[in-house]
Structure formats: C-alpha cells, structure tokens
Amino acid sequence: MNRRRPAFFLDRDGVINKDTGYPYRPSDLHFIAGAPEAIARINALGYLVIVISNQSGVARGYFTEEDVNQFHQQIKRKLKSYQAHVDAFFICPFHPQGSLESYKKEHFDRKPNPGMIEKAIAKFNIDRDRSILIGDKQTDLLAGHRAHIDSYLFDQNNLEHFVISLMKNRWP
Structure with missing residues (x-):
C-alpha cells in the first residue's frame, strides 16, 4: 500500500511567478522573491509541490495550452539551479466568457472550484489533512x-x- 504524502498546493501567478497579466512566454517568467528557495525548502521537507492555476488566457485566445506547457517547462528548468522541483502542474484553461467556443464554459477545475486539487489528490494519493494551499486571491483560498x-x-x-513563517506557526 502506498503511503499518503502531504502536498503544498501553490497558485502560479502571484505566488511563484510575478503576475504581469497573462504571462505565458518563457521570457515572462520572473520568480517572486524567495519562490525557488521556498520550493526547495518544501521539497526538502518531503512535501509534494503541486501548482494549480486558472489559465483563462487559453479560453480568451491569448495563447494555447502548449504555450502554457512551455512556460511550465521554463519554470522546471529554472528551478533546477536551486535544487528545487514542481511535482505536477494542473491548469484550467476554461472560462465562461472565453472567446474560443471549445473553452467557453464553467468548469469544475476552475477556481474557486476544487477540481484541480481533487484531481491531484487522487493522482498522487495526497494526505489532505497534512496539506497546505498558498494563493494570492480569495478564489484560491475558497478552492x-x-x-x-x-x-x-x-x-x-x-x-x-x-x-518559513507558516511552518513555524504550524509546527513550533
């Protein structure tokens, strides 16, 4: 039987990467101060690092899911120099006001819904009781x-x- 592991669920833009308004090009990657070091610390503690990110720019036609994947590959490359890694990226490309018909809908994965989190929990056998989510918007927290x-x-x-502050407060 596989042992359940805890995870840190991190929003992407505004938590890991500076939110510059629909960043998607690898050159748009500008880490929030301390983000790579935080991820390395989380990795060292034995937590999974799961990124959950609404990507309505896909539904709006600003960029493609492949562009989002390329951006995530850039995050992975840059984190290596910090001995840090993300275990998985989950995105929701849907938005009810999207301009591309195939992505124009409300979806259970779109935060504030918990769909991406629930998928990660099922896929990685995550212990939700020991897991933490960090987001920069109320929709993240609600999810x-x-x-x-x-x-x-x-x-x-x-x-x-x-x-560091969170960990001290959780486990003094």
Whole structure:
C-alpha cells in the first residue's frame, strides 16, 4: 500500500511567478522573491509541490495550452539551479466568457472550484489533512477550503519567508 504524502498546493501567478497579466512566454517568467528557495525548502521537507492555476488566457485566445506547457517547462528548468522541483502542474484553461467556443464554459477545475486539487489528490494519493494551499486571491483560498485543505493568503513579497513563517506557526 502506498503511503499518503502531504502536498503544498501553490497558485502560479502571484505566488511563484510575478503576475504581469497573462504571462505565458518563457521570457515572462520572473520568480517572486524567495519562490525557488521556498520550493526547495518544501521539497526538502518531503512535501509534494503541486501548482494549480486558472489559465483563462487559453479560453480568451491569448495563447494555447502548449504555450502554457512551455512556460511550465521554463519554470522546471529554472528551478533546477536551486535544487528545487514542481511535482505536477494542473491548469484550467476554461472560462465562461472565453472567446474560443471549445473553452467557453464553467468548469469544475476552475477556481474557486476544487477540481484541480481533487484531481491531484487522487493522482498522487495526497494526505489532505497534512496539506497546505498558498494563493494570492480569495478564489484560491475558497478552492482550498472546498477541498478541505488548510489555505493561506500570500500577501507578502517573499515566498520563502512566508513558508518559513507558516511552518513555524504550524509546527513550533
């Protein structure tokens, strides 16, 4: 029987990457201060790192799912120099006001719904009771709460400091 592991669920834009308004090109990758170090710290603690990200730019026709995948490959490449890694990326490319008909719909994966979190829990046998979600918007937190995951609003400018503070408060 596989042992269940805890995870850190991280929103992408505004938590890992600076939210510059629909970033998708590899050159749009600008880590939030302390993000790579925070991910390395989370990895070292034995947590999975799962990125969950609404990507309505796909539904709006700004970029493709392949563009999003290329952006995630760039994140993976850049994290290697910090001895850090993301275990999985989950995206929701759908939006009810999208301009591309195939993506124009409400979807259970779109935050504040918990769909991406639930898929990750099932795929990776995640222990939700020991897991944490960090997001920069109320929709992120609501998705976490709906999935019964402890959720925290990142409203600071250094993710590593935030994670250290969280860990101290959780396990003094």
